[in-house]
Amino acid sequence: MEAAQAQHTALPGEQLAAAMVVRLAKGVMAPDEEIAELDALIEARFREHPHAEVIRSLPGMSARLGAEFIAATGGDMDAFGSADRLAGFAGLAPQPHDSGRVSGNLRRPRRYHRGLLRTMYLSALASLKSCPASKAYYQRQRGEGKGHKQALLALARRRINVLWAMIRDRECCHASLSAPVAA
Template sequence: MTTPHAEVILSMPGIGPILGAEFIAHTGGDMSVFGSPDRLAGVASLAPVPKDSGRVSGNMRRPRRYCRRLLRVFYMSAQVAARCCPTSKAFYDRKKTEGKGHKQAIIALARRRLNVLWALIRDGRTFEITAPPSPVTLG
């Protein structure tokens, strides 16, 4: 890939040359088009939209229009990162202990990774793996 953000994108665990190229192809390589990570998450269908009517509130659904390929990039990278990256594995395990199913936990991880990738591209720095914080014991 020959784009200014190639090194940053490829530094994320779970995003290799193929998924990185798909990400660049579907975003155009210019993040300013989206304006915010929330807008990008909406395009990738990682941000649910409300489906409220009348007295019913709190129902969320997938947007009608979204980029399936962009969703695939983040979903597949989250699948790999949940097994290989210690930080992502800790986040995935936390979501599972909260009672979420596998698919819900992976989608939550994909959204988290989208936000991290956005911040890395914005700041122009590469991903660095750090150990997840250990629980503090009192006593």
């Protein structure tokens, strides 16, 4: 042991390599710290909004998704006028795409806010784990023959309607509010 401890082999450039490793490690860790700081700032700013508590009470809506919802809508629900117009803005309200004798073709509008659609889609996906009413609605949509993505988009549309009503009435989500309703 003494002999092993007494041996010190030094390679040329060893100290330079060690300094480079330390510098690279700091460079890798710096963005993670910045992201954590930005997340904390976003969450703090979101909590200052008057609708923050109502939005966060909806199952599956995290602080980050709530902040994205506020950013996408501008935080002013009066600008939309109705839940249907908000759903159209999010791309969740299909528009007719008829031509001539062909009718009944419904498609997503060409112009919609992709960030808001993403926010509502992710909140619907997250609500499947935490909200029995959302899971029941999703299962009912799947039972009607819709695929996974179609059922999630239908759930996202329904959640837009619920969120609109919650913000309009300034009420947080309760078990009775999120109970499955025939749609």
